[in-house]
Amino acid sequence: xxxxxxxxxxxxxxxxxxxxxxxxxxxxxxxxxxxxxxxxxxxxxxxxxxxxxxxxxxxxxxxxxxxxxxxxxxxxxxxxxxxxxxxxxxxxxxxxxxxxxxxxxxxxxxxxxxxxxxxxxxxxxxxxx
Amino acid sequence: xxxxxxxxxxxxxxxxxxxxxxxxxxxxxxxxxxxxxxxxxxxxxxxxxxxxxxxxxxxxxxxxxxxxxxxxxxxxxxxxxxxxxxxxxxxxxxxxxxxxxxxxxxxxxxxxxxxxxxxxxxxxxxxxxxxxxxxxxxxxxxxxxxxxxxxxxxxxxxxxxxxxxxxxxxxxxxxxxxxxxxxxxxxxxxxxxxxxxxxxxxxxxxxxxxxxxxxxxxxxxxxxxxxxxxxxxxxxxxxxxxxxxxxxxxxxxxxxxxxxxxxxxxxxxxxxxxxxxxxxxxxxxxxxxxxxxxxxxxxxxxxxxxxxxxxxxxxxxxxxxxxxxxxxxxxxxxxxxxx
Numbered sequence: 001x002x003x004x005x006x007x008x009x010x011x012x013x014x015x016x017x018x019x020x021x022x023x024x025x026x027x028x029x030x031x032x033x034x035x036x037x038x039x040x041x042x043x044x045x046x047x048x049x050x051x052x053x054x055x056x057x058x059x060x061x062x063x064x065x066x067x068x069x070x071x072x073x074x075x076x077x078x079x080x081x082x083x084x085x086x087x088x089x090x091x092x093x094x095x096x097x098x099x100x101x102x103x104x105x106x107x108x109x110x111x112x113x114x115x116x117x118x119x120x121x122x123x124x125x126x127x128x129x
Numbered sequence: 130x131x132x133x134x135x136x137x138x139x140x141x142x143x144x145x146x147x148x149x150x151x152x153x154x155x156x157x158x159x160x161x162x163x164x165x166x167x168x169x170x171x172x173x174x175x176x177x178x179x180x181x182x183x184x185x186x187x188x189x190x191x192x193x194x195x196x197x198x199x200x201x202x203x204x205x206x207x208x209x210x211x212x213x214x215x216x217x218x219x220x221x222x223x224x225x226x227x228x229x230x231x232x233x234x235x236x237x238x239x240x241x242x243x244x245x246x247x248x249x250x251x252x253x254x255x256x257x258x259x260x261x262x263x264x265x266x267x268x269x270x271x272x273x274x275x276x277x278x279x280x281x282x283x284x285x286x287x288x289x290x291x292x293x294x295x296x297x298x299x300x301x302x303x304x305x306x307x308x309x310x311x312x313x314x315x316x317x318x319x320x321x322x323x324x325x326x327x328x329x330x331x332x333x334x335x336x337x338x339x340x341x342x343x344x345x346x347x348x349x350x351x352x353x354x355x356x357x358x359x360x361x362x363x364x365x366x367x368x369x370x371x372x373x374x375x376x377x378x379x380x381x382x383x384x385x386x387x388x389x390x391x392x393x394x395x396x397x398x399x400x401x402x403x404x405x406x407x408x409x410x411x412x413x414x415x416x417x418x419x420x421x422x423x424x425x426x427x428x429x430x431x432x433x434x435x436x437x438x439x440x441x442x443x444x445x446x447x448x449x450x451x452x453x454x455x456x457x458x459x460x461x462x463x464x465x466x467x468x
Contacts, residue, residue, distance in 0.1 A: 032446075033444075033445055033446060036445050036446045036449055037445050039449065040445060040448070040449045043449070043452055083312065083313065086312075086313045086315060087313040089313070089315050090313045090314070090315050090318045093315055093319055093322070094318055094322075096322075098319060099322060107315065107319070108319075108462065108465070108466060111315055111316050111319075111458070111462060112462055115316065115458045115459050115462065116459070118452075118455035118458075119455050119456065119459060121452075122452040122453070122455055122456075123452075123453070123455075123456060125384070126455075126456050126459060127459070
């Protein structure tokens with residue numbers, strides 16, 4: 001167990017430094033890149049907050065489309081398997097399974113959820129959050 | 130090349146171009162770096178019998194020759210043709226020669242701003258905001274009217290694919306996606322099939338010159354409006370409606386989501402100006418290209434992030450752009466659900 005500040009608090013400190021101290025004082029393209037860097041830290045902070053819930057939602061969504069599977073214990077193994085299952089979904093789309101059917105409706109619904117979650121982390125304003 | 134070396138070589142080069150007049154180079158500075166394409170700004174001070182003239186210029190080096198990217202002589206010819214057609218562009222003056230280590234060209238420097246956020250937010254650009262949408266519509270119509278038989282344009286990439294540039298470009302970007310993507314993207318898989326189905330029934334086109342990256346960000350503007358159109362590297366022969374779709378995607382609205390044309394204007398206003406200047410709008414094809422443009426931009430985001438992931442670049446900007454792919458996927462879902 002680490003002492004305070006927490007990971008999120010540390011990231012917030014660096015993000016604040018980039019926005020409040022670096023950006024206004026560096027000028028030119030440096031200011032632009034400082035903003036990009038601060039935004040990147042904000043993305044990481046949101047990802048740390050949402051990661052567990054989003055991975056679970058992704059897992060459940062794919063299970064509904066492709067059938068149930070045993071969910072790995074470790075997060076790394078879960079990521080690897082999510083990528084493999086998503087690649088399997090891609091194969092089914094390429095075979096034409098989602099061209100026009102109930103399956104298409106389900107796939108679109110799953111993608112709405114999954115991409116919405118990605119945007120909640122990467123750019124919440126894109127979805128009005 | 131150091132800045133001092135470049136200054137000397139430029140002076141020697143320009144002296145020859147200006148028929149032996151004494152030329153001095155002043156205020157040389159690097160505007161945009163990067164290994165592949167550099168842009169230098171400088172003033173050429175030309176001494177004449179009755180005094181000195183200062184000419185504001187740009188030296189632009191070429192990126193490494195890449196298939197499908199317009200550079201060198203072709204870009205020079207294209208900018209000349211655009212200038213002659215009344216399209217505001219920096220006037221190109223000289224092709225570089227063996228004086229320099231890399232292929233390059235010298236063009237006049239157009240002063241102004243390119244950063245979209247300033248155009249959209251600064252009070253200084255209120256007049257420009259009013260003027261830009263019809264201006265851009267008119268300029269785009271002129272670009273599309275440039276004759277493909279103009280000198281030097283035979284070497285432009287032909288993406289018309291016979292008469293179906295849509296099918297041709299879907300294939301091209303699908304291949305690129307499959308070659309580079311680190312992650313599976315089901316939305317893109319759906320989009321390839323969905324766009325291909327729509328391309329099949331689209332009306333035949335008359336191939337024209339397409340700018341290929343026509344959007345704010347690639348326009349130099351002043352307080353009064355547009356001054357020059359930049360970034361012609363993606364120019365090609367294809368469907369002119371592609372440019373009308375590309376400019377309207379949400380990624381170029383910079384937060385002003387209800388103004389589809391660059392976050393400043395409406396499609397109607399833009400299209401009216403385009404038609405008043407002699408262009409013909411095919412709304413269904415524009416809609417197709419707008420959907421396609423989201424896919425294209427999404428794949429370009431992957432490509433740019435990949436340069437970071439592969440270790441070819443250390444740029445935080447290129448790294449972060451990988452997370453923008455989801456924005457284009459979200460827009461594509463909208464298109465596929467609503468059509």
